[in-house]
Structures are given as C-alpha cells and as structure tokens.
Amino acid sequence: MDKIVQISDIHFCMKDKSHSSRDNLSLVLNKINGLYHEYILVLSGDLVMKADSAHYMALYQYIRAFTRNEIYAIPGNHDDIALMKKLAIQEEFFKIQDLLEIGINDIVFLDSSEKGEHLGGGKIDLAYFEAIKSKLRENSNKIIFIHHPPFKIGAEWFKKICLDNGDLLMKSLSEINNLKYLAYGHCHNYFIEERENTVFLSCPSSWVQFDHTEHHETKYDQQKEIGFNVFHLSDDISHETVTISVC
Known part of the structure; x- marks a missing residue:
C-alpha cells in the first residue's frame, strides 16, 4: 500500500x-x-454530529458502501474515544490503534480528545506520546495524524481551541528523526507550513469550511471547497491536497 x-x-x-x-x-x-x-483511509477526528453508537455505526456503513480498504480513525473534540474503542472490539468498525508500519514508514495516530481549557480545545497525554515514540524505528519516515493543531493558527477565536499543551508536544516532536509530516484537522480549512524539515498540514473538512478571516465568532464559508489530503509513500513521502467545489 503506497497511499x-x-x-x-x-x-x-x-x-x-x-x-x-x-x-x-x-x-x-x-x-x-x-x-x-487501493489506499489506506485515515479519519482525523470529529467523525459524527452526535457521539453515540448509532451515529458511529451509520458512518461506518456509509463509508463501507464506497470502499473495502482499511480505515483508521482518531478522535476529535466531538468524539467519544472510549466508545470508539468499544465498537472497534465488538463490531466491524474503524481500526483504532497508535502505530502502523508500512514498509519504511511509521504512521502514528494520536488522541487529542481530552478536553482543553476552552470548549472545543484539546490536550494530549504526553506520557502516552512518549511511549509511542519509543516504538518508532530510528530511520523510518514518519507521519503523525492528530485532530488538533499543535500550535495557535487561524482566526483569533480558533486559536483558543487548538492543542492546550501544544508547546510541550512540539518540543517532543523535535526529538523525532525523519518526521516528514504532522497532519491535523479541526481547522475546517487548509493550512501548511514547514518547521525544521517537518511539514505541518491541515486537512479541509469534508463537510464545510470555517471562514478564518472572521476573528470574533465562528463563521462558515459555504462557498469554499471541501477536500482531502493524499500522502504518497515511497523512499520519501509527498502529499497533495485535493479540493472539490460544492457550489
């Protein structure tokens, strides 16, 4: 699998x-x-409008009507990770795990769904992350998926609901060799920047985008394209963001 x-x-x-x-x-x-x-599908949080078994299973069956490829999921602030793990054990459901090895690539799935200071924000258990780090192969290429951006970004209101302990996570990330990408969601928009040879990349929402030029309150941009990210795995890792007009 190379995508x-x-x-x-x-x-x-x-x-x-x-x-x-x-x-x-x-x-x-x-x-x-x-x-x-053929591809691996990663759902990077805020899967459902209501975090109950019925919604999760309905989403799973909805996606399964389109693909039989492997699907991995991480939680966002709207999700219930305990319920997701329970469903993954009891039902045919999305895969919930911390680490996946694909050839020379290590794929990390992080849980940032612990509630932050502000409604919608998140935190990461740094001890849990250090345990995952200890399993990474030294010379592998690495991608990390997480829901919340690890630094303040976007509109002023949105900066309050990024990762609360993002500074500590960023310090820990700097110790990882060959970290090619950290891919996140939550922004309902597309952002990209490179820091110390790591690309930090957001994924557009498949539903609707936020208008990050509105700094005082949440505003949806109903005209902006929806989309998804694709990561191409080889000796190195590259990406493209594909957008779709909804107008």
Whole structure:
C-alpha cells in the first residue's frame, strides 16, 4: 500500500437527510475512488454530529458502501474515544490503534480528545506520546495524524481551541528523526507550513469550511471547497491536497 488518504471533520449526521455532511462525504469518497483503487483511509477526528453508537455505526456503513480498504480513525473534540474503542472490539468498525508500519514508514495516530481549557480545545497525554515514540524505528519516515493543531493558527477565536499543551508536544516532536509530516484537522480549512524539515498540514473538512478571516465568532464559508489530503509513500513521502467545489 503506497497511499494514505486523510479525511477530516466529517460531522456525519445520521437522521437529517438534508444535512450536507452526507452528500459532501459522498462527493469526497467518489472523488477518491475515481483517483485511486487501493489506499489506506485515515479519519482525523470529529467523525459524527452526535457521539453515540448509532451515529458511529451509520458512518461506518456509509463509508463501507464506497470502499473495502482499511480505515483508521482518531478522535476529535466531538468524539467519544472510549466508545470508539468499544465498537472497534465488538463490531466491524474503524481500526483504532497508535502505530502502523508500512514498509519504511511509521504512521502514528494520536488522541487529542481530552478536553482543553476552552470548549472545543484539546490536550494530549504526553506520557502516552512518549511511549509511542519509543516504538518508532530510528530511520523510518514518519507521519503523525492528530485532530488538533499543535500550535495557535487561524482566526483569533480558533486559536483558543487548538492543542492546550501544544508547546510541550512540539518540543517532543523535535526529538523525532525523519518526521516528514504532522497532519491535523479541526481547522475546517487548509493550512501548511514547514518547521525544521517537518511539514505541518491541515486537512479541509469534508463537510464545510470555517471562514478564518472572521476573528470574533465562528463563521462558515459555504462557498469554499471541501477536500482531502493524499500522502504518497515511497523512499520519501509527498502529499497533495485535493479540493472539490460544492457550489
């Protein structure tokens, strides 16, 4: 397998058939299948509008109608990681794990769903992250998936709901050899920057984007494209962000 596709912030709504999360997700999945046959799918948090078994299972079955490829999921601030883990044990469901090895690549899945100081923010258990770090291969290429951005970014209101202990995580990240990407969600928009040879990349929401030019309150940009990220694995790792018009 040489491709990882990241979808984020689906906010799947099970009952309201008019909710655009369903149709927009189908646009994304159809686009992915039109481009690629085999890939690993990573859902980087905020999977559902309501974190209950019915919504999670409905989302799983909805995606399974489009692909039989492996699907990994990490939680966002709207998710219930305990329930996700329970479903992964009891049902046919998304894979929930910390680390995946693909050839010379180590893929890390982090949980930032612990509640932050502000509603919507998150924290990471740094001891848990250090335990994962100890399992990484020294010379592997590495990608980390997490829901919350590890530094302040975007609109002023949004900066309050990034990762609360992001400074400590960034310090720990700097000790990792060959960390090629840290890919996150939560922003409902596309941001990219490179720091010390690591690309920090957000994933557009598959549902709707935030207008980050509005600094005082949450505002949706209904005209902005939805999308997903694709990571191409080889001797190195590259990426592309694919967007889809919803107008």
